Amino acid sequence: MGSSLTWAGTLQRGFAIPHSDPDIAALQRAATKVRLQRNVTIFNEGDNADHLYKVTSGVVRLCKYMSDGRRQVCGFRMPGEFFGLTDVQLHECSAEAVTNVVLASYRQEQFQAMSETMPVLRRQMRSVLSSQVLEMQEQIVLLGQQTAMERIASFLLALARRTGSEHDDVVDIPMSRQDIADFLGLTIETVCRAFTDLKRNHTIEALTAHQFRLRNLAALNALTAI
Amino acid sequence: MGSSLTWAGTLQRGFAIPHSDPDIAALQRAATKVRLQRNVTIFNEGDNADHLYKVTSGVVRLCKYMSDGRRQVCGFRMPGEFFGLTDVQLHECSAEAVTNVVLASYRQEQFQAMSETMPVLRRQMRSVLSSQVLEMQEQIVLLGQQTAMERIASFLLALARRTGSEHDDVVDIPMSRQDIADFLGLTIETVCRAFTDLKRNHTIEALTAHQFRLRNLAALNALTAI
DNA sequence: CGGATGGTTGATGCGTTTCAACAGAGGTGG
């Protein structure tokens, strides 16, 4: 049902540098580099799942829409992470560029075919799938049981962990407040208020609206209540 | 951390009838039949994931617990469905028998090893995984965006679809109100009230507390708002 | 028959949403 992708993105074949492992090298040759502007749709829920992607730089959000327009952000994909990998014919989520992004694009069937002969790739696909499952289970607990403040604390800690920015406790928040709200099952105002409370506590310090310093990790961890 | 399983369950080897496909037959020989009483724990979150299971009869719930006792039911497993299949060493959920159950138990490593040589099994594992992902995504939208009544309607319709009881519109609800509440991220009272409202509307008719007739599928579908 | 367990209903309170207004950042053109 969803229209196919209509990017004005730059395409480029065989950009990857050669790799010593012949299998990995073959995989890299199979990739196409794609550059996209922020807020562009990469694919829609229901589109043919002919490609899958790996984020090279930037951030991608995966969302599902209800018929009345409500949006659930199912997850974000950061550099190094795959999305669009599926066993069914159609994409089950829409994918949209949160920031300007660079993606590595792979033909789904080629990926599947290569995985038949390449145990390395099969293991990688399995690990991608299983980490997806783990992430979704955490989100289910978050959405089903945690309060607004607990969700916000979990979100900030997960973001810090994923971007590896825990060494200096400064975490970049590339997505909008609306993205965060739709990810956490809250409203934009509730997200704002939670951030404000954390600032007042000196648990976090806002360098900008999109860059926080986590001043009290222990307090944040306690707030998650997990 | 979690203690190993301490069922008083009946075990029985090689119970499966032979199958014409040698691979499937091998798989069935690998199974052990397990009988368990209701409310028994099959495995705990964090237990070594040495076995995976297929439900023969009865219903199983998969849950995650927070440190303060809050419980999220991540899903239910009905006859014919697998659970405990994982790529990581430890189970990420607890599994508990909702009713008396009969399970087919498989050694995880044997399953993985067989999948290396058996494309049939590999496909089946992939399809189990991918249907798990689809189910979890639906639950994420439900928990993140839907109201109490929308969740209840979605739950009833999903249950009817899964148990294939749509022909006569009578659906059995084997789990307790508490299980439903913890699955839908609600309280037991809210679940009850929603059922009561639906009864008043004549959208459903309660034959017993655990068996409803869905009298107005169109109304239920409209209530889901998906 | 009587206790225990699970389910239902009512009254009240709280957390989050909604509605509304304002503030601040970022970008564009004069």
Place this chain on the structure above:
DNA sequence: CCACCTCTGTTGAAACGCATCAACCATCCG
């Protein structure tokens, strides 16, 4: 470079949906 505009983020007041607390009811089983 500044004025203006737009978009995003923030704050406040009021309303609402669901949770909480409490009591009651039904069913099951000894």
